[in-house]
Amino acid sequence: xxxxxxxxxxxxxxTGKKLTVTCSQNMNHEYMSWYRQDPGLGLxxxxxxxxxxxxxxxxxxxxxxxxxxxxxxxxxxxxxPSPNQTSLYFCASSPLAGGFANTxxxxxxxxxxxxxx
Amino acid sequence: LAKTTQPISMDSYEGxxxxxxxxxxxxxxxxxxxxYQQFPSQGPRFIIQxxxxxxxxxxxxxxxxxxxxxxxxxxxxxxxxxxxxxxCLVGDGEISNDYKLSFGAGTTVTVRA
Numbered sequence: 530x531x532x533x534x535x536x537x538x539x540x541x542x543x544t545g546k547k548l549t550v551t552c553s554q555n556m557n558h559e560y561m562s563w564y565r566q567d568p569g570l571g572l573x574x575x576x577x578x579x580x581x582x583x584x585x586x587x588x589x590x591x592x593x594x595x596x597x598x599x600x601x602x603x604x605x606x607x608x609x610p611s612p613n614q615t616s617l618y619f620c621a622s623s624p625l626a627g628g629f630a631n632t633x634x635x636x637x638x639x640x641x642x643x644x645x646x
Numbered sequence: 647l648a649k650t651t652q653p654i655s656m657d658s659y660e661g662x663x664x665x666x667x668x669x670x671x672x673x674x675x676x677x678x679x680x681x682y683q684q685f686p687s688q689g690p691r692f693i694i695q696x697x698x699x700x701x702x703x704x705x706x707x708x709x710x711x712x713x714x715x716x717x718x719x720x721x722x723x724x725x726x727x728x729x730x731x732x733x734c735l736v737g738d739g740e741i742s743n744d745y746k747l748s749f750g751a752g753t754t755v756t757v758r759a
Binding site: 572621 | 682687688689690691692695733749750751752
C-alpha cells in the first residue's frame with residue numbers, strides 16, 4: 530500500500546530535550562516536505578526536499594532541522610524543543626517528474642501531535 | 647507562490663451544492679490551481695486540479711474563469727461526511743527553484759442535516 534508513515538503519532542516532551550520525528554514514504558517520490566498545523570493558521574511549510582541531499586527552508590524553519598540521506602526518509606529534528614513548537618506536524622511527499630504542479634498531488638502522513646511542556 | 651484568499655467558513659445542508667471561491671489575483675502563467683480536503687486529525691488529501699476553464703471528477707468540479715484570478719470549487723449534493731476544511735493552492739506548473747507550499751487557513755465547510 531502506497532503511504533507516508535510518520536512516527537511517533539503522539540509525543541509529550543519537555544523543553545530542551547532533543548527529539549526526532551521520522552517520515553518514510555514507499556512511493557519513490559522525489560519531493561518531501563514537513564508542515565505544522567496550528568489553529569487558525571492552516572498548514573505552514575517548515576522544510577522541503579527536492580531529492581536526496583537537497584533541502585530548503587519553507588516559511589517557518591526556525592527551531593527545526595531536516596536531513597535527506599535516503600530518498601524514502603525525511604526526518605524532522607527539534608534540537609531544543611520549546612513550548613511554541615507544540616503543534617500537529619504533517620509529512621508529505623510528491624513525485625516531481627513532469628513538472629511539480631502537473632503531478633497534482635501531495636500525499637500526506639497521518640500526522641504527529643507534539644506537546645512541549 | 648501566488649497568494650490565495652478564501653472565506654474562513656461556510657455552512658450548508660445535506661443535498662445542497664457548495665461553492666467555495668478562491669482569489670489568486672497574482673497567479674502566474676505557469677501556475678496550476680489545486681484543491682485539498684482535510685478532515686479533523688488527518689492529513690489533507692487531493693481533490694482536484696485545473697489550469698483553465700472547467701475540470702470535473704467524481705468528487706467535485708473546478709471552475710476557472712478566463713482571467714484565472716479566481717477559481718471556484720463546487721461540491722455537488724453535499725453530505726455530512728463532506729464537513730471538512732478545504733484548501734486552495736496555487737503553484738508552478740514548471741520545475742523551478744521555489745517549491746514552498748503553504749496552504750493558508752482554508753475554508754471550513756460545515757454540512758448540517
